[in-house]
Amino acid sequence: GAGVSQTPSNKVTEKGKYVELRCDPISGHTALYWYRQSLGQGPEFLIYFQGTGAADDSGLPNDRFFAVRPEGSVSTLKIQRTERGDSAVYLCASSSSGQNTEAFFGQGTRLTVV
Amino acid sequence: AQSVAQPEDQVNVAEGNPLTVKCTYSVSGNPYLFWYVQYPNRGLQFLLKYITGDNLVKGSYGFEAEFNKSQTSFHLKKPSALVSDSALYFCAVRPWGSGDKLTFGTGTRLAVRP
Numbered sequence: 001g002a003g004v005s006q007t008p009s010n011k012v013t014e015k016g017k018y019v020e021l022r023c024d025p026i027s028g029h030t031a032l033y034w035y036r037q038s039l040g041q042g043p044e045f046l047i048y049f050q051g052t053g054a055a056d057d058s059g060l061p062n063d064r065f066f067a068v069r070p071e072g073s074v075s076t077l078k079i080q081r082t083e084r085g086d087s088a089v090y091l092c093a094s095s096s097s098g099q100n101t102e103a104f105f106g107q108g109t110r111l112t113v114v
Numbered sequence: 115a116q117s118v119a120q121p122e123d124q125v126n127v128a129e130g131n132p133l134t135v136k137c138t139y140s141v142s143g144n145p146y147l148f149w150y151v152q153y154p155n156r157g158l159q160f161l162l163k164y165i166t167g168d169n170l171v172k173g174s175y176g177f178e179a180e181f182n183k184s185q186t187s188f189h190l191k192k193p194s195a196l197v198s199d200s201a202l203y204f205c206a207v208r209p210w211g212s213g214d215k216l217t218f219g220t221g222t223r224l225a226v227r228p
Contacts, residue, residue: 004157031214042118042204042218043158056215091157099214100146100165105157 002027004106006092012112013082021077021109025094032075033103034067035091043091049075050097082113116141116207120219127195128227135190135222137205144210147188149179152202152221161203164188175199195226 005024013019025032030051035043045059049069060066064082069075079086089110093103117140127133139145146165150158162173169181179190188205202223206216 033215035218040220042206042220043216045215045217048215050214059215093158095214099208099210100163102148102160102163103216104160105150107155107157 004092004094004104006090006106006109008109009107010110010112012114015082015084015113017082019079019082019111021079021090021092021111023075023077023092023094023106025073025075025092026104027073028096029094029104030072030097031095031101031103032069033093033095034075034077035093037089037091037108039088046077046090079111082111084113087111087113116145116209116217118205118207118217118219120203120205120222122222123220124223124225126225126227129197130194133192133195133199133224133226135203135205135224137188137190137219138186139188139205139207140186141207141209146208146210147179147181148206148208148216149173149177149188149190150204150206150218152204154201158204161190195224197226197228200224200226 007022032049034046037043048056052072064080067077089108091108093105095101095103119138148163149161164181172178205219
């Protein structure tokens with residue numbers, strides 16, 4: 001099936017290290033979203049791309065977090081100098097354009113910072 | 115800013131009985147409303163959405179939801195619960211004309227006993 005694919009599914013890293021999380025959206029979807037889900041919480045918005053550009057990055061918690069989508073398809077979420085508080089499941093979603101369209105989510109990347 | 119409240123952390127129901135999972139929202143203007151379900155170790159799956167028109171929306175797996183503008187609610191319902199419906203359910207809102215990000219509730223765990 002051609003759903004949203006996220007890699008890796010699990011990532012364990014040491015505090016202070018740099019990590020990259022990858023999202024491959026559904027083919028043809030112009031909108032791409034990153035969310036973070038902590039234990040017992042709902043997904044929290046991080047950043048939204050329309051095409052190659054970040055249309056809304058208001059959810060990024062600080063400047064250690066950065067995301068790119070250089071060709072309007074695959075996106076990478078980058079976290080520098082990871083902290084234990086960054087541990088969470090990072091979810092990617094994509095949708096066709098239009099506010100009334102639903103987003104389709106990947107299975108997520110579980111990030112553990114030790 | 116928009117918000118979603120799911121007042122019940124857990125809902126318990128016997129198989130075959132009707133179920134309701136509650137959701138209320140706060141948004142400036144009109145909302146787009148969504149329900150997603152999350153099974154263990156899996157991403158969020160879209161169930162249904164309210165865009166406009168008929169207040170009763172039908173979705174996947176026999177679920178439906180009723181939009182009530184005066185009560186700002188969008189409760190999820192099913193006439194006859196199945197054990198396989200046991201999962202975590204999230205309500206989400208997106209305001210018209212205010213960007214594309216979804217704001218999620220904290221989730222309600224549905225437990226259906228045989």
